[in-house]
Amino acid sequence: MAHGPQAGLKRWLYTTNHKDIGTLYLWFSFAMFFLGGCMALVIRAELFEPGLQIVQPEFFNQMTTMHGLIMVFGAVMPAFVGLANWMIPMMIGAPDMALPRMNNWSFWILPFGFAMLASTLFMEGGAPNFGWTFYAPLSTEYAPPSVTFFIFSVHILGASSIMGAINIIATILNMRAPGMTLMKMPLFVWTWLITAYLLIAVMPVLAGVVTMMLMDIHFGTSFFSAAGGGDPVLFQHVFWFFGHPEVYIMILPAFGIISAIIPTFARKPLFGYSSMVYATAAIAFLSLIVWAHHMFTVGMPIAGELFFMYATMLISVPTGVKIFNWVSTMFRGSMTFETPMLFAIAFIILFAIGGFSGLMLAIAPADFQYHDTYFVVAHFHYVLVPGAIFSITAAVYYWLPKWTGNMYNETMGKVHFWLAFIGLNLTFFPMHFVGLAGMPRRIPDYALQFADFNQMASIGAFLFGAAQVVFLFNVVRTVMGGKKATEQVWDNPQGLEWTVPSPAPYHTFSTPPVVR
Amino acid sequence: MATESSYYVPEQSRLPIFATIGLFLIAFGAANWINGGSSYVFFTGALTLATVLWFWFAAVIKENMAGLNSEQLKRSYVWGMGWFIFSEVMFFAAFFGALYYIRNFSVPWLAGEGENGISNMLWEGFENTWPLYVTPDAAAHGDTAKFIGPKDVIDPWHLPLWNTLILLTSSVTVHFAHVFLKKGERGKFNAWLGITVILGAVFLYLQAKEYYEAYQHLGLTLESGIYGTTFFMLTGFHGAHVTLGTIMLLIMLLRSVIAQHFKPNDHFGFEAASWYWHFVDVVWVGLFIFVYVLGA
Numbered sequence: 001m002a003h004g005p006q007a008g009l010k011r012w013l014y015t016t017n018h019k020d021i022g023t024l025y026l027w028f029s030f031a032m033f034f035l036g037g038c039m040a041l042v043i044r045a046e047l048f049e050p051g052l053q054i055v056q057p058e059f060f061n062q063m064t065t066m067h068g069l070i071m072v073f074g075a076v077m078p079a080f081v082g083l084a085n086w087m088i089p090m091m092i093g094a095p096d097m098a099l100p101r102m103n104n105w106s107f108w109i110l111p112f113g114f115a116m117l118a119s120t121l122f123m124e125g126g127a128p129n130f131g132w133t134f135y136a137p138l139s140t141e142y143a144p145p146s147v148t149f150f151i152f153s154v155h156i157l158g159a160s161s162i163m164g165a166i167n168i169i170a171t172i173l174n175m176r177a178p179g180m181t182l183m184k185m186p187l188f189v190w191t192w193l194i195t196a197y198l199l200i201a202v203m204p205v206l207a208g209v210v211t212m213m214l215m216d217i218h219f220g221t222s223f224f225s226a227a228g229g230g231d232p233v234l235f236q237h238v239f240w241f242f243g244h245p246e247v248y249i250m251i252l253p254a255f256g257i258i259s260a261i262i263p264t265f266a267r268k269p270l271f272g273y274s275s276m277v278y279a280t281a282a283i284a285f286l287s288l289i290v291w292a293h294h295m296f297t298v299g300m301p302i303a304g305e306l307f308f309m310y311a312t313m314l315i316s317v318p319t320g321v322k323i324f325n326w327v328s329t330m331f332r333g334s335m336t337f338e339t340p341m342l343f344a345i346a347f348i349i350l351f352a353i354g355g356f357s358g359l360m361l362a363i364a365p366a367d368f369q370y371h372d373t374y375f376v377v378a379h380f381h382y383v384l385v386p387g388a389i390f391s392i393t394a395a396v397y398y399w400l401p402k403w404t405g406n407m408y409n410e411t412m413g414k415v416h417f418w419l420a421f422i423g424l425n426l427t428f429f430p431m432h433f434v435g436l437a438g439m440p441r442r443i444p445d446y447a448l449q450f451a452d453f454n455q456m457a458s459i460g461a462f463l464f465g466a467a468q469v470v471f472l473f474n475v476v477r478t479v480m481g482g483k484k485a486t487e488q489v490w491d492n493p494q495g496l497e498w499t500v501p502s503p504a505p506y507h508t509f510s511t512p513p514v515v516r
Numbered sequence: 517m518a519t520e521s522s523y524y525v526p527e528q529s530r531l532p533i534f535a536t537i538g539l540f541l542i543a544f545g546a547a548n549w550i551n552g553g554s555s556y557v558f559f560t561g562a563l564t565l566a567t568v569l570w571f572w573f574a575a576v577i578k579e580n581m582a583g584l585n586s587e588q589l590k591r592s593y594v595w596g597m598g599w600f601i602f603s604e605v606m607f608f609a610a611f612f613g614a615l616y617y618i619r620n621f622s623v624p625w626l627a628g629e630g631e632n633g634i635s636n637m638l639w640e641g642f643e644n645t646w647p648l649y650v651t652p653d654a655a656a657h658g659d660t661a662k663f664i665g666p667k668d669v670i671d672p673w674h675l676p677l678w679n680t681l682i683l684l685t686s687s688v689t690v691h692f693a694h695v696f697l698k699k700g701e702r703g704k705f706n707a708w709l710g711i712t713v714i715l716g717a718v719f720l721y722l723q724a725k726e727y728y729e730a731y732q733h734l735g736l737t738l739e740s741g742i743y744g745t746t747f748f749m750l751t752g753f754h755g756a757h758v759t760l761g762t763i764m765l766l767i768m769l770l771r772s773v774i775a776q777h778f779k780p781n782d783h784f785g786f787e788a789a790s791w792y793w794h795f796v797d798v799v800w801v802g803l804f805i806f807v808y809v810l811g812a
Contacts, residue, residue: 006528014528096525098592101572105532112540116547148551152543159539162603170595174588175523204603208610215749218550220739223614226635227653228663229742231622238610301631507525 005506013108016100017506018085019403024107025082026396030472032074032114033389037465039067044427044461047454050446060444061129062121068132072250073157074114076384079392080253081106081164084192086403088168090497090504091186093177093513098170102163109160117153120146131442133243136224136235140216147217151210158203165199168192177496179515183274186495188256190277194284195252198245201288206242209235233298240291248287251351251383252280254391255322258344261398262326264493265341266333272325279318286315296367305364312362316355323352336491339413343394346421347386354382357432372442375435381428385464393420393471400478401485405503408478412470419467426460524584531572538565577777577785590784597788601795604757608799611753615746615806619646623742626652647811651741666736666744672808675726679719680804683758686715687797690765690790700780702772709769709786712793716762723755743811750807757796764789 005011005020015021042063046054055063085103089096097103120127125144128134139147172193176185185193212235215221222228224235255276263270270276292300292308300308326348335341357379361367370376393416401407430453435441439450446454485502496515500508541561549555579585621632627644628636636642639652647669653661670676693708727748730736738748768786771777778786 010528013533014530016526016529095523098589099596100525101529101532102596104529105535108533108536109539112536113543116540116544145551148547149544152547156539156543162600166596166599166603169599170592174591174595200599200603201606204607205610208607208614212614212749214550215738215745220737221745221749222651222663222742223745225663226622226626226639227661228651228745229623229626229648230618230745231625234614234617234622237617238614241610241613299632 014104016096016104018089018097018100018103019504019506021097021103021107022082022085022087023403025078025085025110028107028110029075029079029082029392030475032070032078034468034472035118036067036070036075037468039063039070041461041465043067044458046444047446048458049455050448050451052445055444057444058126058129061131061442062127064442065128065131065134066117066121069117069128070114071384072132072246073154074110076250076388076392077161078110080192080195080250080388081161081168083188083253083257083392083395083399084164084168087399087497088171088189088192089175090500090508091189091495092172092175092180093496093509093515094171094175095507095510095512097167098175099167103167106160106164106167109156113153113157113160116149116156120149123149133239134213135239136213136216136232139235140213140224143217148214151214154210155207158207161199161203165196165203168196169200172196177509177512177515183277184515186256187259187270187273187276187280188253191252191254191256191259191280194280195249198249198252198284198287202242202245202249205238206246209238209242212238233295236295236298237292240294241288243294244291245284245287247380247383248283250388252284254347254388255280257391257395257398258326258347260495261340261344261394262329264398264490265338265344266330266335267491268329268333269494270325271328271331272321275321276325279321282318283315286311286318290315293362293364293367296364297371309362309364313359316359319355323348323355338397338490339408339410339417340394340398342414342417342421343390343397346417347390347394350382350386350390350424354379354384354387357382370435372440373435374431374439374441377441378428378431378435381424381431385424385428390420396475398490399497400475401489402497402502402504404479405485405501406478406482407485407489408474408482412474412477416467416470416474419470420464423460423462423464423467427457427464428460430454430456523586524579524589526575526579529575531568531575535565535568535572538562538568573785577771580782590782593784593788597784597791601791604795608750608753608802611746611750612802612806615750618742618746623648646743648741648743653741663739663741664735666730666734666740668734669736669743669747669812670726670730670734670808672804672812675722675729676804676808679722679726680800682715682719682722683797683800686712686719687794689715690793694787694790697778697783697786698780702776705778706769706772709765709772713762713766713769716758716765716793720755720758720762723751723758747807747811750803754796754799754803757792757799761789761793761796764792 005015005017012020012024042055043060046060085097123146125146127146128139128144128150130138130143172189212221212223216223216225222230224230224232226232259270259276290308290312292304293312296305357375361370361376361379397408397413434450434453437450439446487501488498489502496513497504499513538561541557541564545555545558545561549558623646624630624644625632625635626639627642629644639656642650642652642655647666649665649667651661651663651665653663654665689708690712693705693712696704696708736747737744768789771785
């Protein structure tokens with residue numbers, strides 16, 4: 001294993017190297033980000049004016065569905081797994097991931113799974129059109145025939161996630177360098193350990209719910225049919241038992257990234273390391289018992305409404321701990337504002353806004369007003385775009401010099417940041433207003449009085465899209481060449497990954513480093 | 517967590533990409549088949565994946581016998597199997613959870629009980645009973661209903677009781693096999709493992725007999741409303757897991773008998789299979805209580 005990679009396509013098809021596989025994950029996720037982004041732009045173009053101008057309602061529904069599925073399962077999750085692949089072995093001083101061949105398998109399932117999912121767009125009856133949450137009976141009795149392909153692609157994507165998560169847990173629990181005790185691990189490693197646990201806990205439940213759909217559609221069972229004694233609401237319970245932890249799967253690794261970046265550019269150690277660990281664990285635990293806050297209007301018993309309301313509000317306590325710790329880390333630090341730091345600070349502010357609107361939605365009686373309006377769309381885009389996407393972007397800028405050995409273009413990075421920052425706020429902030437005023441989600445047309453805010457949102461969306469082209473250009477340029485990065489890259493960053501040369505050699509830590 | 521100096525990182529491998537192709541053909545082929553297409557793609561995929569897994573396991577065994585696997589690497593396999601079983605537990609949890617929800621919430625509501633009982637106006641005459649002999653559909657629409665409930669359900673104290681005894685016994689016999697393997701007595705190991713495999717096969721035979729009985733005489737089918745749905749999905753997935761577990765144990769037996777694999781201190785392949793076996797056993801106990809006894 002002393003030699004480097006093979007040349008050509010075979011390197012990528014047969015690789016067992018965590019850095020190669022991390023790179024594959026990241027590029028795949030980037031591609032899916034653009035694909036899902038283009039679908040978002042179709043949605044925003046249609047919503048630029050009231051009435052129908054560009055697409056038919058059927059196609060609009062397919063776009064909202066596929067946009068959600070692709071962004072969740074194709075862009076955000078693979079990006080975090082790619083970062084985990086690249087960084088976790090380097091952060092804990094391991095030679096590679098624990099199970100390298102399975103690692104390759106986890107990745108390569110993704111392009112095949114998404115090819116299958118995307119192929120539904122060209123099938124008779126069109127792609128899935130029932131929203132990314134695929135509620136029954138819309139996704140069972142009234143679904144297009146392509147739903148069967150959707151179900152099986154979810155199955156294999158889930159298998160990929162479970163294998164990836166098992167690999168990450170085995171790596172973290174078994175491969176740490178001597179002296180790297182659990183409470184010395186970087187927070188990115190901690191958050192991923194807990195994320196992987198959540199993945200293994202809930203991805204099988206997703207497999208279960210799509211299996212129930214499959215049986216109801218094709219084999220005459222009645223899980224979601226009241227006629228046979230089942231209940232469509234059962235679908236929502238099982239789906240959200242997966243779905244709510246899923247949204248934490250998409251944010252916990254982001255917490256780890258921000259916890260790495262803020263101390264570097266504030267030039268202070270992270271404030272409250274152990275409370276960060278406990279807060280992460282608390283969020284993960286709570287995420288498993290709050291699922292029905294997505295279903296306040298479905299007609300639950302009042303005890304259920306109250307339980308899920310209070311449990312949901314509890315989450316703001318550990319989340320508040322995290323925000324407090326990040327702000328305290330910056331307090332009186334010698335701050336500089338390189339691109340990763342800009343994205344990290346924007347993350348804290350905008351994620352907090354998303355958190356507050358989440359708190360509003362958690363209030364069951366108020367949720368009856370907000371439910372299925374654009375307010376909900378604004379809320380979860382505020383936690384996912386400046387949350388997950390900004391943290392991934394920050395991580396790419398932060399570690400790209402370590403991966404490639406070259407510095408990215410700082411000016412272009414800052415242009416990217418400001419375009420993205422303005423674009424996303426322009427897109428999603430007005431959605432709060434139209435949502436509170438009653439504009440429903442997932443409808444290609446709207447009442448006239450919502451036109452101004454929707455036009456702003458559409459302009460913002462195209463601005464945000466343009467910003468990502470700058471990002472792509474910057475990344476490609478950095479991969480091709482540029483100013484050489486030093487071993488440390490930044491001003492005295494903490495962590496084992498900064499002790500190896502830039503670019504990091506193909507095999508790092510073949511003999512484990514000693515951690516004091 | 518102490519890291520030994522050499523962790524075996526395999527060279528590049530063709531196995532995973534071919535496994536991916538196999539898995540993809542299975543998924544695409546299954547969807548195609550169910551939607552009315554041919555089944556060839558599915559079976560091509562299944563054959564591909566089975567072949568790849570054969571070579572994959574062979575490679576792992578060969579590496580281990582060549583002494584490439586450090587103690588640390590072996591721990592990775594242990595962690596991997598442990599967490600895989602946890603994922604299986606959660607898969608069954610989804611179906612047990614569905615059963616719980618249906619019995620405690622949706623069926624009582626449909627029958628007019630509690631806060632959501634208003635939905636009973638859609639299914640007049642429907643009553644909350646379990647087993648659900650009369651579905652809401654049948655209660656409201658009589659013979660024109662799509663979902664007709666079963667005439668009777670499986671009596672827990674006949675076949676299922678025997679199956680419980682068989683599976684519990686098989687958990688003990690596989691444990692004996694393990695004990696003798698650790699003592700280095702291969703003959704006894706093979707014997708006890710062989711008994712376990714036979715018990716697994718007998719269980720499956722009885723389960724098939726029970727399904728036949730349900731379909732032929734009781735009117736208990738997948739289409740017979742929510743009772744048949746939960747009954748067959750829970751016991752069916754369990755049966756699939758028993759099938760897989762029996763195949764795993766059978767392969768372990770053949771490895772031991774034919775190739776003399778496994779040493780008293782190095783036999784995780786067998787141990788993983790036995791963990792899996794204990795897991796399906798525990799699931800069965802849950803099924804026996806919640807599906808058969810409390811469901812009859």
